[in-house]
Amino acid sequence: MVRITEDLIRKRAEHNECEIYSLQEISLHQQGVERIEHLDRWCRDLKILYLQNNVIPKIENVGRLKKLEYLNLALNNVERIENLEGCESLKKLDLTVNFVGELTSVEQLQQNQFLQELYLTGNPCTDYDGYRQYVVTTLPQLKTLDGKAIQKTERILARQEYEEVRRKIIEQQKTYIQKRLKEKEESERKAEAQEARTGAQPGFDGRWYTDINTHQSDSSNKNGEGGKEEEEDEEYWKQQVGYTPESRLEIQKKIEEQKRKKEGIEEEKPKKQRNLFAEDGRPYNVNEAKLDFNLTDNEDDNVLLLDVAAFRYMDTSLMDVDVQPTYVRVTIKGKILQLHLPEEVRPDSCKAVRSQTTGNLLITMPKANQVVKPLKVQQEEKKTTRPTEPPTEKSRQAFERLEVDPTKSKGVDFAAITAEKHKPAQQPFGTVTSRPAERPNSKDFVDDLDVPPLM
Template identity: 35%
Template sequence: NPCCDYPHYRDYVMATLPQLNRLDCEEIKISEKLQAKKSLSVYRAVIVQKQADYFMQRDEQKLRVAEKKAQLEREMAQINDEDSRLKKFWDTKSEHCPETRMDIAKYHKLGREKNNTKEQEKPVRRTVTLFAPCGRPYNLNQPKLPFNLKDERNEYILELGVYKYLDTSQLQVDVESNYVRVSVKGKIFQMSFSEEINITEASVKRSQITGYLLVTMPKLHAREMLTLRPKKSDKKVVNAKPQEKNGKLELKAAVDVENICSNELTDLPELID
């Protein structure tokens, strides 16, 4: 406020407004009011003179600002590029006055309108396709989160690196028979599986320390391990060790070559448990 720069401004206000108790965050004392009231006529003359001087300065300032504005507009008219014209305006020094503030608001508005036009001209984002034409779900990672998928014997375990400080209300988990989908603030993470999932027993947990998401999905038809178990035989195995005689190896007993393998299928050991 230019009035604050006038001499005896405080005394003049206290004398003019006797009901005032505080001025400029300072308490007004009764002695100050009495002293200001005594010299009110002197203070009034000083304030009126300063106000007249201020009006003269403002008139001169208006003329200077108008001349600079006209000169700036002539220079900007010679520039064809709109961005260069705006840069010319913002790089030009100006006085601190109401006229300058009005011009600043005007060019601020032009800049906002230009930015809004650019935003409207932005290309439309492509639509995310979640499934192939045949119905097979795609694998997607729009939020670009780290993940770890474990294919266990009886279940799938998915660990998704969700942001630590993300609110849980921003997460949506959908477990289907052959895929799992996690929506993180509207961005889709989707993973398909080769085996069918038991969706009724699937569970979702989130770590309170790291914020990671753990999705456990049991398999509907767990793979069975094939084990080999030989059939017990009551026949005793004769270990025919060769003996050395006259520098030659000789068998202790004769070997029946024809009956080494039986032709009957019933004698084969059971391989599948």
């Protein structure tokens, strides 16, 4: 079974940066815990404690948790409510689906003045006649029992019948205790029979045989052991057993046993260590990562360039580069890329750069043997000039340009846009309306004022 250790608590305290002393909430559910221990000394500031779905048979080692407000022990093997007097701040206690048959142990919660919620659903004590009336009267500080609010009238009525209800509860409790004693005796007999069956040597009945054929059948029996184990496991899970603390504990042990078998069938084989060097010390070329690479010799700069096509979105922290005078090693996620260099390089002057667009890794390795080369002088090209020649007719024609009348151009004169507004509007056909010219008067014309003007 699993025990509560410091490593287990630290693993479950990641939300508190793995600090134990200041831990206020922890969840140890479904861990196969068989006993509550060490929490009252290591986690004094606990306020919420989850221990559901384990095989804890007894409430213990929680009296020093003065700040504990919520204790969840659902789906365990608790048979009695005890050792909670020291939890002064306890407000909620969940004992759903346990084996609490001693209902009178509820009286020990009278000292927990701040207790407001209590859950006992799924326990044998809930089948007793007068169960709710007894708990409501015994614990006057309760506000909720099994998820149902306690009314004031309900409390008054339960208090009136308290003595009679308590007497019935004690009688039913004695009957249940006798039943539990029988269940314990029966489980002990089954356990002894199981040990005797597994402890006996298979195939040996106390007599010796000299028949050779029996030895030949031993090999076939060994081959069939795996099948028999599977059949036994199948029969075990099909058989009907009572729902008792012993049966739950046995099932938990069976589950852990099968888990250990599965883990032990094939132990993790150590990875084969690849030889990176020959017996004479010469480095091998190894590409475990199966990455594309390009090793070039740049004679102009006297360096070796190694371009490794690393994964584009891989974090650079997963890469490691080791440059030695005769080889270079690139480790990517534990996979090695090692190359033997054609020339010796200077490891202290090497440089590794990674592209931000493609993710490629470029390693620049200066050679150990430096080569002195003359500087390249860029010769300026001499400008050739031709002698001046008198312009000929062809040259003149080459520079002749077509003269265009500026008035004929169709370009828009933006400066004259406002001036065009004062021009008379043109008719659709382009004619401009104007006043007709008057005909001159004849020589014999006499202007008579008595004659009215023509309209």
